[in-house]
Amino acid sequence: MKEELNYGDDYKYIPVTSILSGVGQQVTNDIYCYTNQVVNLCFVGNSDGWSLIDAGMPRSAEKIIKEAESRFGPNTRPEAIILTHGHFDHVGSIIELVEHWNVPIYAHEMEIPYLTGQKRYADPDSSVEGGLVARMSPYFPNEPIQLGTHVKPLPENRTVPTLDGWKWIHTPGHAPGHVSLFREEDRALIAGDAFVTVRQDSLFKVLVQDREVTGPPRYFTTDWDLARESVTKLACLNPTVAVTGHGVPIKGEVLKDNLEKLAKNFDDMARPDYGKYLN
Numbered sequence: 001m002k003e004e005l006n007y008g009d010d011y012k013y014i015p016v017t018s019i020l021s022g023v024g025q026q027v028t029n030d031i032y033c034y035t036n037q038v039v040n041l042c043f044v045g046n047s048d049g050w051s052l053i054d055a056g057m058p059r060s061a062e063k064i065i066k067e068a069e070s071r072f073g074p075n076t077r078p079e080a081i082i083l084t085h086g087h088f089d090h091v092g093s094i095i096e097l098v099e100h101w102n103v104p105i106y107a108h109e110m111e112i113p114y115l116t117g118q119k120r121y122a123d124p125d126s127s128v129e130g131g132l133v134a135r136m137s138p139y140f141p142n143e144p145i146q147l148g149t150h151v152k153p154l155p156e157n158r159t160v161p162t163l164d165g166w167k168w169i170h171t172p173g174h175a176p177g178h179v180s181l182f183r184e185e186d187r188a189l190i191a192g193d194a195f196v197t198v199r200q201d202s203l204f205k206v207l208v209q210d211r212e213v214t215g216p217p218r219y220f221t222t223d224w225d226l227a228r229e230s231v232t233k234l235a236c237l238n239p240t241v242a243v244t245g246h247g248v249p250i251k252g253e254v255l256k257d258n259l260e261k262l263a264k265n266f267d268d269m270a271r272p273d274y275g276k277y278l279n
């Protein structure tokens with residue numbers, strides 16, 4: 001019997017975009033960052049085998065499949081889809097992708113209840129300090145989606161299925177089961193929303209992708225102490241290159257300096273002055 005996969009009842013297309021929408025960037029020889037409206041997906045690997053990190057905005061599956069085929073050839077499909085977390089802008093097209101490709105999905109076990117209809121995320125904080133996107137956030141899809149048995153927990157030994165040499169790192173705060181992916185060999189980091197390189201709460205900065213290493217998007221972040229610890233954890237890895245869930249990829253000294261600065265001054269730079277998830 002075919003399993004029912006569904007989005008939440010509040011699923012819809014979200015009309016926000018950026019100048020980089022539809023643009024892809026080769027970050028290392030096997031990491032390609034593709035911007036879909038305002039969120040980044042990563043294609044990791046090559047035409048012999050690749051995996052997709054995150055699944056974009058609602059109603060974008062066709063574009064994502066087209067991008068994959070233009071990189072890896074017609075009828076290509078990933079070996080797996082790995083989710084950094086389950087917010088709507090990271091799982092927006094996952095059902096169409098899984099139905100098209102029929103591949104497994106992996107997420108942290110603490111994120112799985114939100115991906116299998118059992119738990120809903122706390123309401124986004126539209127009152128949080130930080131501009132128009134926060135004001136829009138009550139309109140964002142937030143009901144849990146149902147991926148059934150397609151989604152599996154990441155292995156406890158911190159390896160990432162299908163991605164040799166990569167480890168997942170639990171980086172909660174923005175979401176309970178948020179993970180970042182790190183490869184020791186070249187110290188490449190896929191950070192999800194643990195930190196981002198654009199101030200996601202400014203509609204203007206999102207539109208023009210003004211670069212700034214900053215904390216996680218505010219309206220969805222519910223635990224600021226954990227979010228700070230997660231940024232410290234990632235800064236300690238001393239990554240040489242990072243792709244974040246929002247904003248442009250960042251490398252070298254610029255990454256090092258700005259990530260250290262964020263870790264050191266997290267409360268000043270990232271923690272909002274007011275909002276309902278501040279204790």
Ligand SMILES: [Zn+2]
Pocket residue numbers: 085087174175193217220
């Ligand atoms: Zn998020």
Ligand SMILES: [Zn+2]
Pocket residue numbers: 039087089090193217245246
């Ligand atoms: Zn996000």
